[in-house]
Amino acid sequence: MIRDIKNICNTIIFEEVFRKYGKDVKRFIFFKTKDTDLTEDIVQDAFVKLWEQCKEAKYDTVKNYLFTIANNLFLNVAKHHQVIDKHQKGFVHENSNETPEFLYIENEFYQSLQNAIAGLTEKQREVFMLSRMEKKKYSEIAAQLNLSVKAVEKRMHNALIALREKINII
Missing domain, CATH: 1.10.1740 (Rna Polymerase Sigma Factor; Chain: A)
Incomplete structure:
Protein backbone atom coordinates (compact mmCIF):
# COMPACT_ATOMS: atom_id res chain seq x y z
CA MET A 1 0.00 0.00 0.00
CA ASP A 85 -0.09 27.52 -43.85
CA LYS A 86 2.84 26.77 -46.14
CA HIS A 87 0.70 24.42 -48.22
CA GLN A 88 -2.14 26.92 -48.46
CA LYS A 89 0.20 29.73 -49.53
CA GLY A 90 1.64 27.51 -52.24
CA PHE A 91 -1.84 26.45 -53.31
CA VAL A 92 -3.04 30.06 -53.62
CA HIS A 93 -0.11 31.02 -55.85
CA GLU A 94 -0.38 27.89 -57.99
CA ASN A 95 -4.01 28.46 -58.84
CA SER A 96 -4.06 32.23 -59.06
CA ASN A 97 -4.26 34.24 -62.23
CA GLU A 98 -1.48 36.51 -61.01
CA THR A 99 1.40 37.00 -63.38
CA PRO A 100 4.93 35.98 -62.37
CA GLU A 101 5.86 39.67 -62.48
CA PHE A 102 3.12 40.50 -59.97
CA LEU A 103 4.22 37.66 -57.70
CA TYR A 104 7.82 38.87 -57.90
CA ILE A 105 6.82 42.45 -57.04
CA GLU A 106 4.59 41.20 -54.23
CA ASN A 107 7.47 39.17 -52.80
CA GLU A 108 9.87 42.11 -53.04
CA PHE A 109 7.36 44.37 -51.29
CA TYR A 110 6.86 41.80 -48.55
CA GLN A 111 10.62 41.52 -48.05
CA SER A 112 11.09 45.30 -47.93
CA LEU A 113 8.21 45.59 -45.46
CA GLN A 114 9.78 42.93 -43.22
CA ASN A 115 13.14 44.74 -43.38
CA ALA A 116 11.48 48.08 -42.64
CA ILE A 117 9.67 46.66 -39.61
CA ALA A 118 12.92 45.13 -38.38
CA GLY A 119 14.55 48.56 -38.75
CA LEU A 120 12.10 50.26 -36.39
CA THR A 121 13.16 51.05 -32.87
CA GLU A 122 12.13 48.43 -30.33
CA LYS A 123 9.43 50.70 -28.88
CA GLN A 124 8.01 51.56 -32.31
CA ARG A 125 8.07 47.92 -33.45
CA GLU A 126 6.34 46.79 -30.26
CA VAL A 127 3.49 49.27 -30.67
CA PHE A 128 3.24 48.62 -34.43
CA MET A 129 3.03 44.84 -33.98
CA LEU A 130 0.45 45.08 -31.20
CA SER A 131 -1.67 47.46 -33.25
CA ARG A 132 -1.40 46.03 -36.75
CA MET A 133 -0.71 42.34 -36.16
CA GLU A 134 -2.63 41.67 -32.96
CA LYS A 135 -5.34 44.23 -33.80
CA LYS A 136 -5.24 45.86 -30.38
CA LYS A 137 -6.66 49.31 -29.74
CA TYR A 138 -4.36 52.08 -28.59
CA SER A 139 -6.00 52.04 -25.15
CA GLU A 140 -5.31 48.31 -24.81
CA ILE A 141 -1.70 48.80 -25.89
CA ALA A 142 -1.31 51.68 -23.45
CA ALA A 143 -2.62 49.54 -20.59
CA GLN A 144 -0.41 46.58 -21.56
CA LEU A 145 2.76 48.68 -21.85
CA ASN A 146 1.91 50.97 -18.94
CA LEU A 147 1.97 54.07 -21.17
CA SER A 148 -0.42 56.88 -21.94
CA VAL A 149 -2.57 56.63 -25.06
CA LYS A 150 -0.78 59.74 -26.39
CA ALA A 151 2.59 57.99 -26.04
CA VAL A 152 1.24 55.00 -27.98
CA GLU A 153 -0.13 57.33 -30.67
CA LYS A 154 3.22 59.09 -30.95
CA ARG A 155 5.16 55.82 -31.25
CA MET A 156 2.72 54.55 -33.87
CA HIS A 157 2.92 57.82 -35.80
CA ASN A 158 6.73 57.68 -35.82
CA ALA A 159 6.67 54.01 -36.82
CA LEU A 160 4.40 54.71 -39.78
CA ILE A 161 6.57 57.62 -40.92
CA ALA A 162 9.67 55.42 -40.72
CA LEU A 163 7.97 52.61 -42.63
CA ARG A 164 6.81 54.97 -45.38
CA GLU A 165 10.33 56.32 -45.79
CA LYS A 166 11.93 52.89 -45.86
CA ILE A 167 9.57 51.28 -48.37
CA ASN A 168 8.94 54.43 -50.43
CA ILE A 169 5.19 54.65 -50.00
CA ILE A 170 3.50 57.99 -50.23
Missing part, protein backbone atom coordinates in the same frame (compact mmCIF):
# COMPACT_ATOMS: atom_id res chain seq x y z
CA ILE A 2 2.84 2.42 0.78
CA ARG A 3 4.16 1.85 -2.72
CA ASP A 4 0.84 3.03 -4.27
CA ILE A 5 0.84 6.32 -2.32
CA LYS A 6 3.14 8.00 -4.85
CA ASN A 7 2.16 5.92 -7.88
CA ILE A 8 0.72 8.07 -10.70
CA CYS A 9 -1.12 4.99 -12.03
CA ASN A 10 -3.27 5.05 -8.90
CA THR A 11 -6.50 6.84 -9.93
CA ILE A 12 -6.69 8.79 -6.68
CA ILE A 13 -3.13 10.08 -7.11
CA PHE A 14 -3.77 10.84 -10.78
CA GLU A 15 -6.88 12.86 -9.88
CA GLU A 16 -4.85 14.71 -7.26
CA VAL A 17 -2.23 15.55 -9.91
CA PHE A 18 -4.99 16.75 -12.23
CA ARG A 19 -6.54 18.99 -9.56
CA LYS A 20 -3.12 20.27 -8.47
CA TYR A 21 -1.60 21.05 -11.90
CA GLY A 22 -4.49 21.15 -14.37
CA LYS A 23 -5.10 24.90 -14.15
CA ASP A 24 -1.37 25.70 -14.32
CA VAL A 25 -0.91 23.60 -17.45
CA LYS A 26 -4.00 25.20 -18.96
CA ARG A 27 -2.66 28.73 -18.30
CA PHE A 28 0.76 27.75 -19.68
CA ILE A 29 -0.71 26.44 -22.93
CA PHE A 30 -3.26 29.23 -23.28
CA PHE A 31 -0.43 31.77 -23.02
CA LYS A 32 1.10 30.09 -26.06
CA THR A 33 -2.03 29.45 -28.14
CA LYS A 34 -4.44 32.27 -27.22
CA ASP A 35 -7.15 29.78 -28.28
CA THR A 36 -9.45 28.32 -25.61
CA ASP A 37 -10.57 25.28 -27.61
CA LEU A 38 -7.06 24.38 -28.72
CA THR A 39 -5.84 24.84 -25.15
CA GLU A 40 -8.51 22.47 -23.84
CA ASP A 41 -7.57 19.87 -26.45
CA ILE A 42 -3.86 20.06 -25.69
CA VAL A 43 -4.37 19.89 -21.91
CA GLN A 44 -6.71 16.93 -22.27
CA ASP A 45 -4.23 15.16 -24.56
CA ALA A 46 -1.42 15.90 -22.09
CA PHE A 47 -3.27 14.22 -19.24
CA VAL A 48 -4.24 11.28 -21.44
CA LYS A 49 -0.59 10.87 -22.41
CA LEU A 50 0.43 11.15 -18.73
CA TRP A 51 -2.06 8.39 -17.89
CA GLU A 52 -0.72 6.22 -20.70
CA GLN A 53 2.84 6.78 -19.46
CA CYS A 54 2.03 6.72 -15.75
CA LYS A 55 4.55 3.97 -15.06
CA GLU A 56 7.41 6.17 -16.30
CA ALA A 57 6.25 9.25 -14.35
CA LYS A 58 7.43 9.78 -10.82
CA TYR A 59 5.29 11.69 -8.35
CA ASP A 60 8.13 14.00 -7.31
CA THR A 61 8.76 15.14 -10.91
CA VAL A 62 5.27 14.79 -12.36
CA LYS A 63 4.80 18.55 -12.73
CA ASN A 64 7.85 18.92 -14.98
CA TYR A 65 6.91 15.75 -16.84
CA LEU A 66 3.37 17.04 -17.43
CA PHE A 67 4.53 20.47 -18.60
CA THR A 68 7.02 18.82 -20.97
CA ILE A 69 4.28 16.64 -22.44
CA ALA A 70 1.97 19.65 -22.86
CA ASN A 71 4.71 21.78 -24.43
CA ASN A 72 5.64 19.01 -26.87
CA LEU A 73 1.99 18.61 -27.86
CA PHE A 74 1.78 22.37 -28.42
CA LEU A 75 4.93 22.31 -30.56
CA ASN A 76 3.48 19.47 -32.65
CA VAL A 77 0.30 21.47 -33.23
CA ALA A 78 2.31 24.58 -34.12
CA LYS A 79 4.41 22.64 -36.63
CA HIS A 80 1.26 21.16 -38.13
CA HIS A 81 -0.23 24.65 -38.54
CA GLN A 82 2.99 25.83 -40.22
CA VAL A 83 2.77 22.98 -42.71
CA ILE A 84 -0.88 23.81 -43.41
Whole structure:
Protein backbone atom coordinates (compact mmCIF):
# COMPACT_ATOMS: atom_id res chain seq x y z
CA MET A 1 0.00 0.00 0.00
CA ILE A 2 2.84 2.42 0.78
CA ARG A 3 4.16 1.85 -2.72
CA ASP A 4 0.84 3.03 -4.27
CA ILE A 5 0.84 6.32 -2.32
CA LYS A 6 3.14 8.00 -4.85
CA ASN A 7 2.16 5.92 -7.88
CA ILE A 8 0.72 8.07 -10.70
CA CYS A 9 -1.12 4.99 -12.03
CA ASN A 10 -3.27 5.05 -8.90
CA THR A 11 -6.50 6.84 -9.93
CA ILE A 12 -6.69 8.79 -6.68
CA ILE A 13 -3.13 10.08 -7.11
CA PHE A 14 -3.77 10.84 -10.78
CA GLU A 15 -6.88 12.86 -9.88
CA GLU A 16 -4.85 14.71 -7.26
CA VAL A 17 -2.23 15.55 -9.91
CA PHE A 18 -4.99 16.75 -12.23
CA ARG A 19 -6.54 18.99 -9.56
CA LYS A 20 -3.12 20.27 -8.47
CA TYR A 21 -1.60 21.05 -11.90
CA GLY A 22 -4.49 21.15 -14.37
CA LYS A 23 -5.10 24.90 -14.15
CA ASP A 24 -1.37 25.70 -14.32
CA VAL A 25 -0.91 23.60 -17.45
CA LYS A 26 -4.00 25.20 -18.96
CA ARG A 27 -2.66 28.73 -18.30
CA PHE A 28 0.76 27.75 -19.68
CA ILE A 29 -0.71 26.44 -22.93
CA PHE A 30 -3.26 29.23 -23.28
CA PHE A 31 -0.43 31.77 -23.02
CA LYS A 32 1.10 30.09 -26.06
CA THR A 33 -2.03 29.45 -28.14
CA LYS A 34 -4.44 32.27 -27.22
CA ASP A 35 -7.15 29.78 -28.28
CA THR A 36 -9.45 28.32 -25.61
CA ASP A 37 -10.57 25.28 -27.61
CA LEU A 38 -7.06 24.38 -28.72
CA THR A 39 -5.84 24.84 -25.15
CA GLU A 40 -8.51 22.47 -23.84
CA ASP A 41 -7.57 19.87 -26.45
CA ILE A 42 -3.86 20.06 -25.69
CA VAL A 43 -4.37 19.89 -21.91
CA GLN A 44 -6.71 16.93 -22.27
CA ASP A 45 -4.23 15.16 -24.56
CA ALA A 46 -1.42 15.90 -22.09
CA PHE A 47 -3.27 14.22 -19.24
CA VAL A 48 -4.24 11.28 -21.44
CA LYS A 49 -0.59 10.87 -22.41
CA LEU A 50 0.43 11.15 -18.73
CA TRP A 51 -2.06 8.39 -17.89
CA GLU A 52 -0.72 6.22 -20.70
CA GLN A 53 2.84 6.78 -19.46
CA CYS A 54 2.03 6.72 -15.75
CA LYS A 55 4.55 3.97 -15.06
CA GLU A 56 7.41 6.17 -16.30
CA ALA A 57 6.25 9.25 -14.35
CA LYS A 58 7.43 9.78 -10.82
CA TYR A 59 5.29 11.69 -8.35
CA ASP A 60 8.13 14.00 -7.31
CA THR A 61 8.76 15.14 -10.91
CA VAL A 62 5.27 14.79 -12.36
CA LYS A 63 4.80 18.55 -12.73
CA ASN A 64 7.85 18.92 -14.98
CA TYR A 65 6.91 15.75 -16.84
CA LEU A 66 3.37 17.04 -17.43
CA PHE A 67 4.53 20.47 -18.60
CA THR A 68 7.02 18.82 -20.97
CA ILE A 69 4.28 16.64 -22.44
CA ALA A 70 1.97 19.65 -22.86
CA ASN A 71 4.71 21.78 -24.43
CA ASN A 72 5.64 19.01 -26.87
CA LEU A 73 1.99 18.61 -27.86
CA PHE A 74 1.78 22.37 -28.42
CA LEU A 75 4.93 22.31 -30.56
CA ASN A 76 3.48 19.47 -32.65
CA VAL A 77 0.30 21.47 -33.23
CA ALA A 78 2.31 24.58 -34.12
CA LYS A 79 4.41 22.64 -36.63
CA HIS A 80 1.26 21.16 -38.13
CA HIS A 81 -0.23 24.65 -38.54
CA GLN A 82 2.99 25.83 -40.22
CA VAL A 83 2.77 22.98 -42.71
CA ILE A 84 -0.88 23.81 -43.41
CA ASP A 85 -0.09 27.52 -43.85
CA LYS A 86 2.84 26.77 -46.14
CA HIS A 87 0.70 24.42 -48.22
CA GLN A 88 -2.14 26.92 -48.46
CA LYS A 89 0.20 29.73 -49.53
CA GLY A 90 1.64 27.51 -52.24
CA PHE A 91 -1.84 26.45 -53.31
CA VAL A 92 -3.04 30.06 -53.62
CA HIS A 93 -0.11 31.02 -55.85
CA GLU A 94 -0.38 27.89 -57.99
CA ASN A 95 -4.01 28.46 -58.84
CA SER A 96 -4.06 32.23 -59.06
CA ASN A 97 -4.26 34.24 -62.23
CA GLU A 98 -1.48 36.51 -61.01
CA THR A 99 1.40 37.00 -63.38
CA PRO A 100 4.93 35.98 -62.37
CA GLU A 101 5.86 39.67 -62.48
CA PHE A 102 3.12 40.50 -59.97
CA LEU A 103 4.22 37.66 -57.70
CA TYR A 104 7.82 38.87 -57.90
CA ILE A 105 6.82 42.45 -57.04
CA GLU A 106 4.59 41.20 -54.23
CA ASN A 107 7.47 39.17 -52.80
CA GLU A 108 9.87 42.11 -53.04
CA PHE A 109 7.36 44.37 -51.29
CA TYR A 110 6.86 41.80 -48.55
CA GLN A 111 10.62 41.52 -48.05
CA SER A 112 11.09 45.30 -47.93
CA LEU A 113 8.21 45.59 -45.46
CA GLN A 114 9.78 42.93 -43.22
CA ASN A 115 13.14 44.74 -43.38
CA ALA A 116 11.48 48.08 -42.64
CA ILE A 117 9.67 46.66 -39.61
CA ALA A 118 12.92 45.13 -38.38
CA GLY A 119 14.55 48.56 -38.75
CA LEU A 120 12.10 50.26 -36.39
CA THR A 121 13.16 51.05 -32.87
CA GLU A 122 12.13 48.43 -30.33
CA LYS A 123 9.43 50.70 -28.88
CA GLN A 124 8.01 51.56 -32.31
CA ARG A 125 8.07 47.92 -33.45
CA GLU A 126 6.34 46.79 -30.26
CA VAL A 127 3.49 49.27 -30.67
CA PHE A 128 3.24 48.62 -34.43
CA MET A 129 3.03 44.84 -33.98
CA LEU A 130 0.45 45.08 -31.20
CA SER A 131 -1.67 47.46 -33.25
CA ARG A 132 -1.40 46.03 -36.75
CA MET A 133 -0.71 42.34 -36.16
CA GLU A 134 -2.63 41.67 -32.96
CA LYS A 135 -5.34 44.23 -33.80
CA LYS A 136 -5.24 45.86 -30.38
CA LYS A 137 -6.66 49.31 -29.74
CA TYR A 138 -4.36 52.08 -28.59
CA SER A 139 -6.00 52.04 -25.15
CA GLU A 140 -5.31 48.31 -24.81
CA ILE A 141 -1.70 48.80 -25.89
CA ALA A 142 -1.31 51.68 -23.45
CA ALA A 143 -2.62 49.54 -20.59
CA GLN A 144 -0.41 46.58 -21.56
CA LEU A 145 2.76 48.68 -21.85
CA ASN A 146 1.91 50.97 -18.94
CA LEU A 147 1.97 54.07 -21.17
CA SER A 148 -0.42 56.88 -21.94
CA VAL A 149 -2.57 56.63 -25.06
CA LYS A 150 -0.78 59.74 -26.39
CA ALA A 151 2.59 57.99 -26.04
CA VAL A 152 1.24 55.00 -27.98
CA GLU A 153 -0.13 57.33 -30.67
CA LYS A 154 3.22 59.09 -30.95
CA ARG A 155 5.16 55.82 -31.25
CA MET A 156 2.72 54.55 -33.87
CA HIS A 157 2.92 57.82 -35.80
CA ASN A 158 6.73 57.68 -35.82
CA ALA A 159 6.67 54.01 -36.82
CA LEU A 160 4.40 54.71 -39.78
CA ILE A 161 6.57 57.62 -40.92
CA ALA A 162 9.67 55.42 -40.72
CA LEU A 163 7.97 52.61 -42.63
CA ARG A 164 6.81 54.97 -45.38
CA GLU A 165 10.33 56.32 -45.79
CA LYS A 166 11.93 52.89 -45.86
CA ILE A 167 9.57 51.28 -48.37
CA ASN A 168 8.94 54.43 -50.43
CA ILE A 169 5.19 54.65 -50.00
CA ILE A 170 3.50 57.99 -50.23
